[in-house]
Amino acid sequence: MSDNLIEVRNLVKHFEVSNSFFSGKKNVVKAVDGISFNIKPGESLGLVGQSGCGKTTTARSLCLLDPKTSGSVNFFNPEKQLMESIDNIDDDSLKIFRRNIQMIFQDPYESLNPRWTIKDIIKEPLDIHNIGNLAEREHTIVEILRTVGLTPPENYLNRYPHEISGGQRQRVSIARTLVMKPKFVICDEPTSMLDVSIRISIMDLMLNLAKELDVSYLYITHDLAVARYMCNRIAVMFNGKIVEIAETEELLQNPIHPYTKRLISSIPIPDPQFVRERYEINFEGLDKIVRDNPNEQMVDIGNNHFVATHETKEYLIES
Amino acid sequence: MVVVFFLFLIISYLLFDAIPGNAFQNLLLNPSLPPYAYEETIALYGLDQPLSVRLQKYIVNFFKGDLGYSYIQFPKTAIELIGERLPRTLMLFSVVNILAFYTGFFVGKVLAWRRGSKSETWITITSVFSYTVFYPWFALLMLWFFGLKMGWVPIGKFLTPNKWYDSPFDSDEVFLEMIKYMVIFSLIYFVISILTKEIESLTQRRNIRLGSFFGLIVISNFYWNTGVLSDMRFYAGDIAYHTILPVLTVTVVAFAGTALLTRTTMMEVLKDDYILTARAKGLSQKRIRDRHAARTALLPVVTSFIFTIVTIIDGSVLTETIFSWPGMGQLILDSVLREDIPVAMATFSFIGVFALIAHFLADVSYAFLDPRIRIKSQG
């Protein structure tokens, strides 16, 4: 199994929400309810689902932004050449982990500190990890700006985020993310707030960089079309659980789980001639059955295609 | 909260204790008084004991409900003194605050609505200066101008002595009766407003409300003509006459805070999409302003207003002094300056409790006004 870059087993994240204004009684919201997946080096996995299904929570738990409730996450420590758990990690390994995992956020307007220049923003990870001397850092920054297509870099170094456009900002975000050459990057809908014409260039950039720098992505999106463009494999998430996971084309051609089908059927097609098949499913019923079978296992139906096994046919409503 | 209050008590006591001198220092200034008289006096009041002992005793007694006797006005208790002063302060400042709130809210509303116009700029500047005006100076000028120069209003005090020579009532009774009346009146009007909420036609709704308001005024006329109130009416009128200038002065200063806050929140609200929706719906400007923008902007304004109510008593010190209106503010000032620790402590803890209640009220009113919180609280 050590050919994986990251292994997630039964990741669970619960939130306590105080439900009453006066009493302070707390309710538990199971945002992520036991999900497992692996990512191999160079691979990108799409995590697809509706808003509120736990995609972002998964991402935040993975990169230690929020502590997970239970489950294990192992990552490949390139210096020790072995898989290491992120729990009880020692400081050195944590540093390596920090260096190798990064995240790109959705909103290009909020993800850069408005008070810092582009140079400072990109330099921050280098400063934190104390990589290279000052001149080297400078050099690295110029290089990475060029890599993400912000040329000439000198034009950007001393500018503030509000002085550049949304697409450029997202490029800066990518530059900041990649400046330490991480092995694994979590992308939380990085293009959903960009315009169509710019979106593709950012996605292309990310794809190219993945090849060039040998980066793996966990790509979070609700748009299967985007996921298809970006990912090798897609995991479909529903109410905190992964219900189906397969190679991209396999999943799109041969969806098994009703939720996957519903999801695919709702993607509009840029072709006025084409009339979509529409599915409607009983979300409440599906929700119930997912909740009632917390220990449901995924089964492999071949082609590296895993599906949650609960009996779901009855919740499918043909339309 | 109890812990906070407890700490509040301790801190206040320590502060009072740290003031140089004590309540009986004046005795030292009588050159023919033998020093033992002073020593005996402070010993009797326990002031010679170490601070820790006194503090402990005070706290224990406090939680037993015994706030102690006034040093200066011995043997009146601190609670008696507050009970005597409170209605007057309540009367004056409830009127001021309601008035200041409504004018402030209205002015703020108009300011935000007329954003960018010349009048907006000028009214804003005026409001800012009336907000920051050097209050005692301003109050004295008002007193001089309206009281002396124009002679429209009485100078100071809350009554005209010669009208009260034979009054069968204490002024406090009259104050209480007036407060009672105002509360009843507004409650009834409030209930009417709620009941008429369901009337679909807007003009009809307005007419009914207006009608019932005048109806209430007619009824109040009867009310003040019944039984003992018909005698009291005259005295209540005298007090009301004396409230005009202080109310006017404080309102001029106090409305601006609300106006400026309303202006800010309302400007924020005006950026919200539902204002656009409301315009798209074809609603009239006034209705959008009042029903949509102002209604939503009301939330933070009310909350902050409730917090400022706490400062009523606090801020009333100057007003009450200049307008010779002996209420809580003067009690605080006197007791602090003359180091009448039990009374000062009592007024401070009264304000503290009042602040706690206001915090609570602010939460409740926020929940009442903001359904987003209200539903949560029921759930």
Added chain:
Amino acid sequence: MLFVVFAMVVVACGDTSDDAADDVVEESSDTTAAPATTTAPAQEESSSAPDGVFKLAIFQDPATQNLFKWYDTDTDAYSLYQMTGQSVSLFGISYPNYTLIPSMATELVETSTDNGDGTFSYTVPIVEGYEWSDGNPITAQDWVFTYNTAKGLPLLGQWAAVWPSNCEVECVTNVEAIDDYTVKISFNYDPGLTGWQYGAAVAPALSKAYWEQFATSREDLLAVSGAEAPVASAFVYDKIEQGAFYTWTYDSDTMYFGGETTNYANGGVAISQDNGVAPAVSGEFGDLSGESFTYANGPFVGQVEFSIYNDQDSAYLAFENGDVDFVLNPSGVKRATYEKLSRIPGTEVISNFSNGMRYMAFNTRVFPGSNKAYRQAVGCIVDKNYVINNVLQGVAINMDGQMPAALTSWVAPVTGVLNDCAGLSAQEKWEKSIQILQDAGWQATDWGSHPGGAERAIAPTGLKGPNGEAMPENMLLYAPGPGFDPIRSTFSLFVADYMQQLGVDIVARPTGFGVIVDKVFTAATCKDWHVYMLGWGLSAFPDHPTNFFDGANDTCVNEGFNTTGYNGPDGYKNPEFAELVSQFKGAKSVSEAQALSKKMEAILFDDMPYLVLVTTPILEVYKENIEFPFTNMLDGLQQLSGNPGNVKVSD
């Protein structure tokens, strides 16, 4: 919403107020016409009760109407203003000339009896037939009761001064009634003017009949409101509206009604009173041969109204507006207001000297305050006249000795450095001061020089005391801030500057009044200060130097509990002076006391523990429709609480 309601109420009531006001006016005239119906059996003569209301403004809600309480811990002047009738005393003081006269005593008993056991007694006959307003006679029992109550409960505060009963020091050992109309008061020493005439003989006695029922404990006694207490004056309490106003109404049973008082220039007084209730009195006191002025005794008003204004400025605005006739202000009206009001039609103005002083005290316990030459040098260089006449122009009057100028017969001639330095130029004063220091053996590295004229002197450096004592650094001159008292504040700045020219490292530090008092009157900090400025209000009998400078009273020496008398903050000690003090206390006649006082003053002029600065005039204003029998007196009309008993009101 509520406001509208409120406005409507105002309007509604405004409509009806005219009728209602008429009603009240009628009612009130009824009440004033027959006030006695509730208080005493109606008497036909009372229908002749005078008309008119005398309206006074006071600045503070009286804390109590209970005189026992006032003497206990409430030292506030405003409270006393409206309680003066509650007590009687054996002797009284005749204003305006400050003469001692009998009050309840039939004669001025001025000789004591030696009882042989170390105690001395005065036996005083009391006028028979006078009654409290509740009809009970005023008898010797009232004195006995008052003294025993103060001693027995015990009452605190000022009772120790008016009826001293702590016999570890000088005290009144006993008050007994020989019969109903003779009271015998015994002391454990042979008291002079201080202890007797201006002490026990003017001490208050309250009605036993009324107060006895409450005198079970201090708490009970002080808890009594006092508004119902019988009085021995022309007025009884009528309406008390806490925080707003108090009224007195004419008491038909008044014991003072009509008659005449004649004050003679040489101090004699003739009084005749006969109101048909009390027995006729025709007293003649002292030497009655000089020039005289006579006034008729009141009361001439039916009602006295004390209105409470919490702010002086608004009180004077109300005065200007005609709401009140007289502002009862212990410090008088401010100068500018006085001048302004004087020009307003219908206003009368009066100015009098006040019985008080502002002074600067040296701490004579610590160097350099302990050095006489230093004090003298400071006294010499400070050009009070410049500060008073130029800077403070118009708000203060120079004062050198301890006695206010108005007490002419007490004022001692200025001697010592103050005399020597008077009228010198700034340069001469500086040179003289330096000379004083040099003569006393002070040393300096450089004595500096004076460039002459209005220039500042170049101060000496390295000043050292005669025994080589180093001058303390960073000394502070404590004085109230300009917001509390501009006079002292200004003086402190100038005095500090003069002292700096003498090479003293001192700055004026504006300090809270309470802070100064706390610092200089507390034994623990008695050596922590160098100079301060405060003021004294003085009593009718000018015995204050004995209190101020009696070395035996030093807080420091006795470390706290001081049983002998006043805590002298200055720490001044001089055996010669102490001897004079004890003689003064035993002095039985005014002339003897005055002679001693002048001797004491001479010592003080030389020793200079205090640098007396100024006194201020008391300015007062009243409405023209008010007529006072006399307005010329020390401390002004406020001394007599506005003299409501003799005031006339016309329309």
Added chain:
Amino acid sequence: MNEINEKSELRKIRIQSIKRNFNLFKQSKIGILGLVIVFIFGFLALLQPFLFMTNIWDEATYHPVVGYDSQKILATVVSCKDIEYPTPEYKTPSDCPAADEVNIVAVAPYNPGIKEGDVIEQFIQPAPPSSKHILGTDSLGRDVFSQLMEGSQVAFVLGLLSAIVGVGISTLLGTIAAYFGGTVDAYLMRQSDLVLMLPTLPLLFIISAFAELKVWHLALVLGIFGGLGGSVITIKSQALQVKVKPFVDSARITGGSRMKILTSHILPNVAPLALLYMVFSVTGAIASESILSFLGLLNIDMSWGLMISVAQADGYINQGMEYWWLVIPAGLAVTLLAGGFYLVGRGLDDVFNPRLRRR
């Protein structure tokens, strides 16, 4: 070389951004008005030491506290009795005494034996405005204009110091509370509740009773109480908003230490609001000082409140407009400077708060 170039370029960028921001600020008329007011008083505050140092003003005459300028005239003593006006000499009661006359009641208490018709040497104190004293002198012969300038120094020192201290404290505590949350937050919030419970003005009375309270002591006290009170809550809520911004998350993922995140990410982004608060709290500090001085509770040498207090102590305040130079300039100064700061704050808020921006 490169370093220097970059620095100068950075500076240029800063200057540009300041310019741009100022251009934006210029939009707000009220903000500009406020700024003008603040600058005028700032100028006054600086002008006075300049005048003294260059000896244009002589300290003995113009010093705001111990300066003294005796202006004497020879005046005839007259009696301004309440007689029927107009009289041949005077039209209205306020014309008596005329410029070269003095009312006998004003001088008699200090000059026993004075008679009508005497000619005496009279000091004019307070003297009305003249070319020498453009705002006249006060009752102690001190130059009012100089006092006004001294007062603006006091107001600036007090206002700015207390604002800086207060906002410094509340920013620090607010961000700490927001960032650490949990017990730290709970403690800090209770603490600010506690401070909010203390009534401001009476508290200041108490504090002013302590020994030797100088202006900067008062500034510290006002700052500390202001800083511990309500603004902590506001700053905290702002910091909470910043805390959840993705760039903070980025820094955390990268492994930035708490201290670093707090100081380099959260604080700078809370700073604009803090600055705004600072401008507003200057207003409160100036008002507090003036009220304390006015009530005579503060023992300092000079301030605007004290100027009015002294005018009041001598009875000039309730004289309407007759002695306006003693009452109006100082009272207006307090109002204007406090209002000026407030207007600047409002202007900043209007222009830089995106929720309020008009365009």
Added chain:
Amino acid sequence: MFSIQGLEEDNMSVVLDVKNLSMHYETLAGNVSAVKDISFSINSGESFGLVGESGCGKTSVAMTLLQLQPENSVITEGSIKLEGKELVGLSEDELRKVRWDSISIVFQGAMNAWNPVIKIGEQIREALREHYPDNSKQTNIQKIQELFKMVGLDDTVADRYPHELSGGMKQRAVIALALSCDPKIIIADEPTTALDVVIQDQILNEIKKVQELLGLSLIYISHDIAVIAEMTDKIAVMYAGSIVEMGPTKKIFENPVHSYTRALLDSTPSIRGEKKKLKSLDGEPPSLINKIDGCSFAPRCPDKETRCNPNEHMRLVEIATDHFVDICSQGKE
């Protein structure tokens, strides 16, 4: 100026006719020309799509149609005729009568379209009251219930506050609100942008259903060409304030003529068909503050060399029946 031929012939069914509309915003930095010389018309029952990237002026067009543009905007020329009635220049009171009664709008971000402190039902009744002042309460409530049924909400929603509803429900309620006064035209301004795909699908469905049911005209504004493809009969592609191509949806998708239209189509990922390499467009949209001479798309045009005519002013020409294309991309021939 010129007018669009061919549409004027069947004037009877034209509900909305916009001619040569230009407007700009006055800002500190200068005037922002948000809409430049735009003309289009909509027939009754027709659905018209307005597609373009953010900042291209689509929303400004929508706002101008209702005369809801912000204070600092100025309509420099052009006319908007609603059933022959000119809207430009009407007073606020006259406009109030037109709004909602004739044209209603579904805004972007349904989350914010509701006043958070007023109940949903009350907010709809408010519009009814304004336009049908004589209705009884009962009538209004009934009407609301009908509307709710139509958009698939139950009656209880009327008594709830906005925050108690999910995003999808709120958007449905917004549609009900838009329908409440029986308008002729509904403008849907990116009604599904903030929603995820499944909800978007449902809402699109709902809008389509209602439009067909009531025979309304629909102006659908979106940046998502895929959604537009599904929703509309006719589209106009906007770039930098101008329409660059306009025509029946099918025609344009079959035969996109303008380079920008093609770029848009090429950059839209799809789950159908071959996974192909998408083409991106270099550069950023031009700032509208500066006056642009010639073709504003020229700097980004991928076919600059071959087809573009960069010096030509942008204006539409009809290249086939009902198919209008910006003249700049007509090549150099």
